Amino acid sequence: MRHLIRGGVLLVLFALGLSSPIFAQTSDDFFNPEVLQRVDIWLNETDWSKLKAAFQENTYYPADVTWNGTTVYNVGIRSRGLGSRSSTKPGLRVDFDRYNSGQQFLGLKSFVLDNLTQDKTGIKETATMRFYTRLGIPAPRETHTRLYINGRYSGLYGLVESVDKTMMGRVFGSIGDDVQNDGYLFEYNYVLGSPWRFTYEGSALPPYKARFDIKTNESHAESTIWGPIEELVRRVNETSSGGIEQAIADRLDLPAFVRYISAQNFVADFDGFTGYDGMNNFYMYRKEESSQHVLIAWDEDNAFLQADYPILMRIDENVLTNKLLSLGSYRTQYFNVMLESADSATGWLRQEMQRQFDMINAAMLEDTVKPYTNAEYAADRETLLAFPEARITYVRCEVAKQTGATRPSGCQ
């Protein structure tokens, strides 16, 4: 009998020890790019109708969210996006702590449901963010999800990690016991009709306040929040190209910045830092107890425009990129990152795109609220799958042309 009890106890202990790591869910599981998730949102029918009717507003509505058998009650959701806002398929932001400041889910305070209305393939954003992560560029974790509203299938969405303090802690880690997430986080705000390319806008802070929405430490003095940005922009504009590194190296992580703009060019995003209508779609983080800023990738729905997207596209239009890349060392780094991107993409990017298409295909076809047809999706899918190989060749040829290196085979 004693043996039986001991055996039973051991069996239970073994089962507990085995089961904990297997069944404990983490935010990595939530954003697991290998899994098409299912997220259920439950909200009052009146609120869902109101949200769709007032989709241009940022009004929060209370809701419950269920994922993988776990329900989080009393979260806040709202319509989100800029050009992607939709009354039929709203993009959504979900805040776990909207109505209880301490509420989190899997350590997350919020996440984003990207409605994929601006990308007929549905994977440009997710493929780009995975690619950035391979290159060591700070980027949100993402996957896809079937979204159900009050039990009804409401379309295929991108499941996107919020760029917030939680993500900063994940990306920048800890120094000792101190998580490095108490710095100043800004979301770049595209001001309609006022394209900006890092020109100096004077010593008053309002223009910078308008372009850089503060997301942390909001109660601090304006001079503390936006003063360093004004100083960075002023130094960039007042300093000649030759002295630019010395002037701003303590204000901007230059190697990381060049890596970011180079990779963004590789994926041919025409609406990024050197976008067609000025700067757009990024976050900027001033690290804790530091004056140095780092860029965080955001919103890559407009990536993969065309394989022959020029490798120095609009670099000269932006004061910062123009001056920085006029320096040989940073120009060299820019091209090196391009080649590194090409190497990293070789054999991986197309395979990743195909894997994502396979994962989302049924959900995409069943999505009746997307603003494009299944035929358009199929056509854009084929175009996108042809991008990696052509882009890799184009970039290698163009970099060789720019640097004077031997041109690889296949160049036109």
Added chain:
Amino acid sequence: MKRPLIVAILIAIAAVPAAAQNKGKRGFVWDDRPTIVFGEDVNIAVTGRALVEWRWFDPDIGEELFALRAARLGLKGDLTRHLDWEIEREIGVGDLEEEDDSRIEFGEWKDVFVRWRTFDAARVKAGRFKIPFGLEQNTGVSELDFAYRALGSRTIAPGRDTGVMVSGELGRFGYEAGVFDDDGDNAVSSEIQFVQEGQDLENVGPSFAVRVTGDLFRALPFTGRLRSANVGIAYTNSDVPEGLNSLRGESFWGTEDFFERVYVKGRRQRYGAQFDWSPGPTSLRAEWMQSREERNEQSNRNEDLSDFIANAWYVAGTWLVTGEDKDDDVNARRPLLKGGPGAIELAVRYERLGFESASTQGTPFTNPRADYLLPNSDSVVTFGVNWITSRWTRVIVNAIHEDFEDATRTPVPGTSSFWSGLVRLNIVF
């Protein structure tokens, strides 16, 4: 007309009778107010009031204001011994330091009613007037002991609406019972009803209200001076349309909500109790009131939620240090314009207004659709000095201390207590 000019005119009107004291029985009479007397029970009087105040706030809020808090002009009169009537309208309210043009700015209508008063046991009033709920809410602004009514009187008590009411005295008891078009100005719905195509607007109202007051202590033995105390109970019942239409908690100055509106649908009921005692130069007033609002089909999953509850109470005491009797119309023994000091009164009030849900199960949330709502309340103590300079004018000085239960929902999140104050000049005739 510029706002300061309105104030000046009202001051002049209020000052004239003190000098004139015209006691004519017919024609133009100017005693309490300018009146034309046509006959024994037929007359028309002009009424007016101006409340000018300078507020100063806690430095954290960082606002000061020199404002015309209220300016009203009206007419009242008797048609026969059976009928009387009254109309009153707001004019020119706003910041006195603002630039304004020369137009008269009319605000909302206040009292607009006619009353049939043949029988003391049953008087009938029809028009727009205050719903019979709340001792302080139904006290005229010139009789208030403090510059502002208690939070509960401004929030839970419904205020004015359009309706018909019967009232009267039956022995030691008085009663008021009425039916009204809506649920009072203080409970006006914030949200336009959201209807989808093919849906009709829900019918809102009418509301019902009843109040019974009486000298209850006269019927009890051994109550001594308390025999003069008056007590009462009140009740209202109305429907609230679906939406963010509940009552809400505004801070004392109304700058911020310390409890935002929640989604409601169903019935709103109010319960009230009041106590009013004025022995000699002192007074003691107290009220308790509660509202309960149904939240049918308002959960995230369209299920019923527990009732939304607002509770309020206050206790207020006053003392006329110059010795006058405290009644509804304190007359200074030695008015200022006759060389005396006027009447001086000290006052203190402690009050609380709080919001919560009937359910307290699980984790509380601020979510307006949460079954268990995270409570919050505002406790306020007001210290006052009233200088009653004449029958028509009074200066009120109030120091106000607010203390919020939830420091994250205050005018300055993170700070739970505030001091503020005001000096007010009341001119009423």
